[in-house]
Amino acid sequence: MDKKNNKNNKVSLSQVAEAAGVSKMTASRVLRGEGGYSEKTRVKVMAQVDQLGYLPNRLATVFAGDKNSTFIGVSIPDLGNEVFSQVLEGIDRKLGTFGHQSVLGLTQHTLQEEEDWIKTVLSWQPAGLILTGRYHSARAADMLRNAGIPIVEIWDLNSSPLDMSVGINHFDSGFDMGRYLVGCGYRKIGYVGTSHDTANAATTRLDGFCKAVEGGGGEVTRQLCLHDTATYYPGYYGTEQLLASAKDIECIFYQNDSMAFGGLQYCSAKGLEVPRDIGIAGWGDLPVASVLSKRLTSMHVSHLKLGQAAAEMMMARLSDEPVPSCRDIGFRLIPGSTVRTAHKS
Amino acid sequence: MDKKNNKNNKVSLSQVAEAAGVSKMTASRVLRGEGGYSEKTRVKVMAQVDQLGYLPNRLATVFAGDKNSTFIGVSIPDLGNEVFSQVLEGIDRKLGTFGHQSVLGLTQHTLQEEEDWIKTVLSWQPAGLILTGRYHSARAADMLRNAGIPIVEIWDLNSSPLDMSVGINHFDSGFDMGRYLVGCGYRKIGYVGTSHDTANAATTRLDGFCKAVEGGGGEVTRQLCLHDTATYYPGYYGTEQLLASAKDIECIFYQNDSMAFGGLQYCSAKGLEVPRDIGIAGWGDLPVASVLSKRLTSMHVSHLKLGQAAAEMMMARLSDEPVPSCRDIGFRLIPGSTVRTAHKS
DNA sequence: CCCCGTTGAGTTACCCGTAACATTTCGTTA
DNA sequence: TAACGAAATGTTACGGGTAACTCAACGGGG
Numbered sequence: 001m002d003k004k005n006n007k008n009n010k011v012s013l014s015q016v017a018e019a020a021g022v023s024k025m026t027a028s029r030v031l032r033g034e035g036g037y038s039e040k041t042r043v044k045v046m047a048q049v050d051q052l053g054y055l056p057n058r059l060a061t062v063f064a065g066d067k068n069s070t071f072i073g074v075s076i077p078d079l080g081n082e083v084f085s086q087v088l089e090g091i092d093r094k095l096g097t098f099g100h101q102s103v104l105g106l107t108q109h110t111l112q113e114e115e116d117w118i119k120t121v122l123s124w125q126p127a128g129l130i131l132t133g134r135y136h137s138a139r140a141a142d143m144l145r146n147a148g149i150p151i152v153e154i155w156d157l158n159s160s161p162l163d164m165s166v167g168i169n170h171f172d173s174g175f176d177m178g179r180y181l182v183g184c185g186y187r188k189i190g191y192v193g194t195s196h197d198t199a200n201a202a203t204t205r206l207d208g209f210c211k212a213v214e215g216g217g218g219e220v221t222r223q224l225c226l227h228d229t230a231t232y233y234p235g236y237y238g239t240e241q242l243l244a245s246a247k248d249i250e251c252i253f254y255q256n257d258s259m260a261f262g263g264l265q266y267c268s269a270k271g272l273e274v275p276r277d278i279g280i281a282g283w284g285d286l287p288v289a290s291v292l293s294k295r296l297t298s299m300h301v302s303h304l305k306l307g308q309a310a311a312e313m314m315m316a317r318l319s320d321e322p323v324p325s326c327r328d329i330g331f332r333l334i335p336g337s338t339v340r341t342a343h344k345s
Numbered sequence: 346m347d348k349k350n351n352k353n354n355k356v357s358l359s360q361v362a363e364a365a366g367v368s369k370m371t372a373s374r375v376l377r378g379e380g381g382y383s384e385k386t387r388v389k390v391m392a393q394v395d396q397l398g399y400l401p402n403r404l405a406t407v408f409a410g411d412k413n414s415t416f417i418g419v420s421i422p423d424l425g426n427e428v429f430s431q432v433l434e435g436i437d438r439k440l441g442t443f444g445h446q447s448v449l450g451l452t453q454h455t456l457q458e459e460e461d462w463i464k465t466v467l468s469w470q471p472a473g474l475i476l477t478g479r480y481h482s483a484r485a486a487d488m489l490r491n492a493g494i495p496i497v498e499i500w501d502l503n504s505s506p507l508d509m510s511v512g513i514n515h516f517d518s519g520f521d522m523g524r525y526l527v528g529c530g531y532r533k534i535g536y537v538g539t540s541h542d543t544a545n546a547a548t549t550r551l552d553g554f555c556k557a558v559e560g561g562g563g564e565v566t567r568q569l570c571l572h573d574t575a576t577y578y579p580g581y582y583g584t585e586q587l588l589a590s591a592k593d594i595e596c597i598f599y600q601n602d603s604m605a606f607g608g609l610q611y612c613s614a615k616g617l618e619v620p621r622d623i624g625i626a627g628w629g630d631l632p633v634a635s636v637l638s639k640r641l642t643s644m645h646v647s648h649l650k651l652g653q654a655a656a657e658m659m660m661a662r663l664s665d666e667p668v669p670s671c672r673d674i675g676f677r678l679i680p681g682s683t684v685r686t687a688h689k690s
Numbered sequence: 691c692c693c694c695g696t697t698g699a700g701t702t703a704c705c706c707g708t709a710a711c712a713t714t715t716c717g718t719t720a
Numbered sequence: 721t722a723a724c725g726a727a728a729t730g731t732t733a734c735g736g737g738t739a740a741c742t743c744a745a746c747g748g749g750g
Contacts, residue, residue, distance in 0.1 A: 009493055012736060023700050026739065038698060053491050057415075058468040060736035065705050067738085071448075071469075078434065085430035089423065092451050101466065103416075104447040106437050121446065123403040124416075125355075146398050148354055152453045232632060261633070268638055287577055288606070288633050293613055357706060368730050382729060405706035410735060412708085576718065 005084050011054045011181045019048040031056065062125060072314060073121035073129040075105040075114055080229055083256065083284050084132070085304050087154065090307020091130060098315045100127065106133070109196050115140040122147055128314045134158040134165070135199050150317040156201040158327055164310045164317065166327040173299050173331045174205030177253060177281060177323070178212025186251040186279060187218040192238035192263060193255030195224035202230070202255045205283065209253060220253075221246045230255050235262025251279030251339060255297055255301035257286040264292070279339035305329060356399045364393040370437035376401065407470060417659060418466035418474040420450040420459055425574055426599065428629050428648050429477070429653020432499065436475060443660045444576040445472065452477070454541050460485040467492055474657050477622040479503040479510070480544050492512065495662040499655045501546040502673055509653045518644050518676045519550030523557025523625060524597060529684050531596040531624060532563040537583035537608060538600030540569035547575070547600045550628065553597060565598075566591045575600050580607025594626030594682060602643055609637070609683070624684035650674060 017027035018123055022041060029036050030045040034162070037045075048054070064068040079085045092102045103126060104119035115137045122143060128150035135231040136144065140260065144151055144162055158165040181189060193202055210220045221240035225234040235254060240261065243249060254260035260282030267274050274280050274294065282289070285300035306329045316323045364374035367386060374381050375390040384389075393399070407414040412574055417440055424430045437447045448464035448471060460482045466474070467488060473495040481489065489496055496508040503510040526534060536554065538547055555565045560609035568587035570579040580599060584607065588594060599605035605627030607621060617623050619639065625632070651674045661668045 003377040013691095014736075023702080024736085025738075026699055029699090032738090036698065041698080053487070055464065055488070056468050057408075057736055058471060059404055059408045059470050061738075063402075063408045063705060063707095063735095064737050065739085069404075074449075079430040079437075080426075080434060082427060084428070085427070085433075088430075088449075089425060089451065092424075092449050096451065096462075099465070101469075102449040102450050104419075104433075104437050105432075106434065106441065117441075119400065119460060120415075120444070121403050124446075125404050142398065143400070244721095258633075265638075288603075293610075369707075370731080371729055373706095374729090377708090381728065386728080402706060405735095406708075408705095408735065409707050410709085422719075593691095 005207070009059070009162065011052045012057070014053070015334070016045065016048045016052055016054045019052065020044045022084060056328070068127045069125050070100045071103050071121075071124060071313075072100050073105060073118075073124075074102040075107050075117060075129070075131045077107055077109045077132055078229070079106065081256070082232060082286050082288070083301075084344045086303035086309075086342040087132075087307040089300045090304040090309075091305045091311045092307075094311030095104050095315070098212075098311075109200065111135065111137040112139065114339040114345070115143075118143055127318055128152070130154060130310050130314060132163070133200060150314055152310045152314050154306060156204065159326060163327055164313050164325050164327075166254075166313060166329060167306060168301055168329050168331050170201040170204040171208035173283070173301075174208030174210075175212040175333075176333055177205075177299055178209040178218075179216065180333055180335075181251055181253065181279065181281060181339060182213055182216030184251075184279065184341070188248050188250045189213055189218055190221045190223060190242045190244070190246060190249040190252040191254075191260055192223045192225070192235060192242055192252055194230045194234060194259075205255075212262060219334070231258045232265075235259030235264045237262075239263040239266040249278065251281065253281045254283065255265065256321040257282035257289055257296060260296060260298070260338075261288075261292075264296070274338050276342045281336075281339055285334050295334070295336040295337050297339045298334045300334050302329060306325050354401070356397045357402070358399070361390065361399045363396055364397060365389045365592045371473040375506065385423070410689045413472045413663065414470050416448050416466075416469060416471040416507060417445050417656075418463075418469075418471045420452050420462055420474070420476045422452055422454045422477055424451065425576060427600070427631050427633070429644075432477075432652040432655075433647035434632065435654075436656045437652075439653045439656030440476070440660070443656075445660070454489070456482040456485065457482065460488075464490055465621040466585040472663055473497070475655050475659060478545060479506070481507075495659055497655045497659050499651060501549065502671065504671060506670055509658050509668060509670050509672075511658060512651060513646055513674050513675060513676050515546040515549040516553035518628070518646075519553030519555075520557040521553075521676075521678055522550075522644055523563075524561065524626070524674060525678055525680075526596055526598065526624065526626060526684060527558055527563050529596075529624070530685070531684070533591070533593050533595045534558055534563055535566045535568060535587045535591060535594040535597040536599075537568045537570070537580060537587055537597055537604055539573050539575045539579060539604075550600075566594060576603045577607040577610075580604030581611045582607075584608040584611040594623065596625045599628065601629045602627035602641060603635055603684075605641060605643070606633075606637075609641070618641030619683050620685045626681075626684055630679050639683050640679070640681040642684045643679045645677040645679050647674060 014024045017024040027045050030042050061067050076084045076088050107114040118140050130152045132155045134153050134156045153161050153165045155167045157167040157169050182297050213220050223238050225238045228234040272278050281297040283299045285298040289296040313323050355580050359369045362369035372390050375387050406412050421429045421433050424684045452459040463485050475497045479498050480503045498506050498510045500512045502512040558565050568583050570583045573579040608625050612619050619625050626642040628644045630643040634641040658668050
C-alpha cells in the first residue's frame with residue numbers, strides 16, 4: 001500500500017517533478033508560489049502533489065540554510081502548576097497564529113534539566129527560545145549567548161535580560177502583599193512555601209514580602225516544605241507544621257493559591273475560622289479560587305496574557321520589528337475575604 | 346563577539362575538524378564515540394569542540410537519512426483543562442527520559458485545527474505522533490496512514506486505532522456514573538456540559554450515562570453550553586439555566602469537575618444545600634476537588650499515568666518492541682459526598 | 691527579418707553530517 | 721626485515737530543497 005520510494009519511503013520533490021515532467025527546481029517554484037512558471041506547469045505539478053500525497057520536508061529547507069525554522073523551544077518548570085499551563089497555552093496559541101510550533105521542555109525547576117534541554121533543543125536549530133525564569137547555569141548562558149537566536153525570558157522580569165524579558169516584578173508583588181497584610185493589622189505572619197536548590201521567583205517574592213512586613217513592624221516565620229511540589233498537600237501539611245511551631249501566627253502567606261487552598265482546608269478541618277481566627281493569603285489568583293465560597297486573598301497575574309506577550313515579542317523580533325527588551329505584565333492585589341478587613345493603621 | 350563562520354554563523358563539524366587537524370569524518374566518529382580513533386585524536390577533537398562551543402546539528406543528522414528524529418508531535422485540545430495539562434506532563438516527562446521532545450499542538454477541539462497541525466508537524470519528520478481523541482478529518486487520517494510513523498491515539502480508547510490507542514472507555518465510565526446515581530435513588534437527572542461541533546469523549550460519556558439512567562427508569566435533561574469551554578463559569582450558568590427550565594431536577598452530572606465546581610458554587614449562592622436539596626457529580630477527579638470541604642462525587646482517571654503510558658507505547662514501538670495496540674487505563678468511581686447516600690433500590 | 695527583452699524552465703552548487711569504501715599507519719610475527 | 725592484519729584516518733557520495741546562474745522560447749518594434 002505504501003509507496004516505497006526512497007529509503008524512508010517518503011515522496012520527495014524530485015519524484016513529484018519527475019512525475020510532472022519538469023525539473024525539481026520548477027516544482028519547487030510552484031510549491032512556493034513565488035512565480036516564474038506558467039499556469040500549465042502549475043497545474044501539472046499540483047496534480048502530482050495531490051496524486052502522490054507529497055508533503056514538503058521542512059527539515060531540508062531549514063537545513064539548506066537561509067530559512068529560519070518555525071520551532072520555538074519553550075521551557076516550563078512543570079505543568080502541575082496551573083499557572084504555567086496557562087502561560088504555555090498563551091504561548092502556543094499565539095505562536096500557532098504565526099505558523100510556529102512549540103518544542104516543549106519541562107525543567108522541573110532545576111537548572112541542570114534546563115541546561116540539558118537547551119543543549120538538545122539548540123541542536124534542532126530552533127528559530128528562538130522562550131525560557132521560564134531568569135536564572136540559568138553558566139554553561140546554559142554560554143550556549144544561549146552563542147546561539148544567535150532570539151530569547152525571551154519570562155515570568156521573572158529581568159531588567160538586564162539575555163535578550164528579551166516579559167513578566168512581573170516578583171519582589172514588588174511580594175512587597176505589596178506584605179504591606180497589605182501589615183495594613184490589615186497583622187504582625188505575626190507565617191509563610192508556607194517550597195524550597196528549591198536554586199533561586200527562583202517564589203524566593204524573590206518572599207524577599208519582598210519579608211521586607212514589607214519587617215519594615216512595617218511585623219515578623220515572618222517561614223515554613224518551607226523541602227523537595228515538594230507547590231501544591232495542595234504540602235500547603236496542608238506545611239500549615240500544620242507552621243502552626244505547631246508558632247502558635248501565635250495571625251496570618252499566613254502562601255507561595256501560591258494551591259498551597260493556600262491546602263491551608264484553608266487545614267483550618268477548616270481544625271475548626272479555625274478564616275479570617276476570624278487566622279488570615280490566609282495566596283498568590284497567583286487561580287481561576288479555581290472561584291470554587292471557594294470565600295474569595296481568596298491573592299495576587300492576580302494574567303498568565304495567559306504573559307504567554308501571549310512572550311510569543312508576540314518573539315515573533316516581532318523574528319520579523320525584525322523593534323521590540324522593547326523588557327515588558328512588565330503587572331499584577332493586581334485581590335483583597336478577597338480570607339484576611340481580616342484592613343483598619344486604619 | 347560572535348564568530349561569523351558560515352552563513353548562519355554556527356560552528357560546523359568541518360570547522361572543528363579543521364581546527365583539530367583531522368578530517369570531519371574523524372571528528373564525527375569522535376563525537377559519536379563509536380570508536381575507530383586514537384585517544385590522542387579524541388583529545389584533540391574534544392578540545393576544539395569545547396573551544397569553539399560546537400553544537401551538533403541534528404537537522405543534518407536526521408536529514409542525512411536513516412536516523413530517526415527525536416521529535417514526537419503531541420496534539421492536545423487545550424491546556425485550560427487541568428486534565429489535559431496533566432496528560433501532557435506525563436507524556437513530556439516520560440519522553441524526556443528517552444531523550445525525545447514533544448512538539449506541541451493545541452487543537453482547540455476542532456478537527457480542522459488538528460488537520461492543519463498534523464500537516465505542519467509531519468513536514469518536520471517527527472519520529473511519531475501522539476494525538477488526543479479518536480476522531481480525525483478524512484484528510485488527516487490519510488496523512489497519518491501515509492506517514493509511516495507510530496501513532497498513539499489517547500484519551501478515548503479505540504479498539505481499532507490507526508496504530509495504537511491508550512485511554513479509557515468513556516461510554517462505560519458515563520454508564521457507571523449513571524448507574525450509580527440511579528442506585529442512589531435519583532430519577533430526574535440533569536446534565537451540564539459544553540457542545541462541540543464534533544463527536545468527542547464527553548459526548549460518548551453522556552451517551553453511556555443516558556443509557557444507564559434511562560435503563561434504570563430515570564430521565565436525563567440536557568443543558569449544553571454552546572461554544573464555551575468546559576470550565577467553572579459555564580458550569581455555574583449552565584446550572585442556573587438548567588434549573589430554571591426544569592425545576593424538579595434532583596441531581597446534576599457535569600461534563601467535568603470544573604463545571605461541577607461551578608454548579609456547587611451556584612447552589613451555594615442560591616441556598617441550595619448539597620446533597621440534601623440537590624446532588625452534584627463531576628468527572629475527572631481533579632486534585633483541586635480536595636479544596637472542597639465536601640468530597641466531590643466524581644470519576645477518577647489517572648491522567649498522568651495515561652500520558653506516561655502513551656509515551657511508553659510510543660518508545661516501545663520505536664525500539665521495535667512488541668506493543669499491544671490497545672491499553673485501557675481504567676477509571677474508578679469516587680462516591681464522594683455531594684450526592685445522597687445510596688439506598689437499596 | 692533581425693535584435694533584444696521578457697518569461698519560463700533547467701543546471702549547478704551548496705547546506706552538514708554520515709555510510710560506505712579507500713587508504714595510510716602501525717605493531718607483530720615469521 | 722619483509723609481510724600482514726588491524727587500527728586509524730581520509731575520500732566520496734548522498735539526502736531534499738533552494739539560491740544563483742544559465743539557457744531556450746517567444747513576441748514585438750524598428
